[in-house]
Amino acid sequence: MKEITISTEPSVLIVDDDDDTCSNVRDILEEFGCRADAAHDGPSALKLVARRSYDVALLDFKMPGMDGAALFEQIKRLRPEIVAIMITAHAGSDGIQRAIDAGTWKILSKPVDMDNLLSLIRHATK
């Protein structure tokens, strides 16, 4: 067991169009004491955000329909307090600038270093 404990039970929203990735990240976050919800696209993520707020949103950048940057723009309107971590498999993508402009806190590349991600979540919810 790693020495990463998150005492305040941070709430995390995971958005990724890949089912397996969503489930994996949720399993890990729950294992480390987070509350996690997952959505597979922008519209269903917005439905969750409309119901309740989260400390952190983990957003896949490239998704069908609405990409991570566009989704975060809409999330901010509903819940400006949510911190966004963008996750991308495409480091050179032009859209990354939009993610930065939208006020994304961190941009991580796939495959994600989970130790780093967990400490970022802990840091964001201190």
Added chain:
Amino acid sequence: MDKQSQSRLGAILDNAVDAIITIDERGIIESVNPATQTLFGYSEPELVGQNVKLLMPSPYRDEHDGYLQHYLETGQEKIIGIGREVCGLRKDGHVFPMHLAVSQFLDEGRRLFTGIVRDITDLKVAQQRLTQLNEELEARVQARTKELREAQAELVSKEKLATLGQVSAGIAHEIRNPLNAVKTSVYYLLNAEHPSPAKQAEHLDRIDRQVTLIDNVVTALSDVARLPPPDLRAQSIGRHLREMVNSTSLPSTIEIAWELPADLPHVKFDENQLSIAFRNLLRNAREAMKAGGILSIGGHSSDGKVHVFVGDTGVGISPEHLERIMEPLFTTKTRGMGLGLAITRAIVRKNGGEIQVVSELGKGTRFTVTFDAAASSTSPSE
């Protein structure tokens, strides 16, 4: 010759533009016309009685006696009756190019030679200028050609690099996504305190599934990289398509409409290669019908051609995308490198066939593959 004729002849010689010089067998000048004086800069008295060598620069000067002697002895003509370009020497030492025509005649038993000399300095200058211009032009053409070749090579190299960059970015994206899923599953299995056997199995399943996705990417790349000459055999394309459909996993929301006649003529194709092509078409149809629909598999023959099609009632393709879907690296999917249809078309063409697509947004898409029927061969039964 009467007096009138003689004086007319004299006038002709006096007014001729060309220098006209008469010499005897030893080369001694007998007479010159006024043009000779103008051309060579000597007066008539300075010339008459002198050896004609006076008007020649070296080495002609030293060889002239020999020429004359040789001609007189052998009768072999080197210049007489022919005319050639030689050099002249003026009184002031200036050497100039000239054209010389020599003829001989007998005057009261003596053999005399008449030379008609024309100054071709201007012609030579013009010729040299022309040659120089040609050389300059040639040099400029060569320099420009070199520039163009270099520019073209640079362009090709840049284009290759751009394509390579595009391909690598696509591959990186397609591999990093499943790698991320694998890595997170492994992280869970390594770090979860008491994962239930069910959870463990779930994560191992995911790893297996995601590794298969990576394998698919590698397979697609190998398909592009190694498309050997097809092993063409006359066989039933209908049966092959049916087998491919049956081995494709389809969700229960997709219904199959079979329109494959049993008596389609055989066509020649490479079974392994066409499997890749059909697999791509079937996968696209499946992905276009995420909400379910009808997969129509059919064929017909007419005018010595055999057509088979894969149709779906899925999302359809917009007209502007339809033009580009078979270009390598063009994709409308968030997951995918844009190689599937490019490979499919390459395979169909390499097997001697053609592929066509019709599509309507919101209604669906149909890909039709057409081959020539194999000679005098029909499929006995499907």
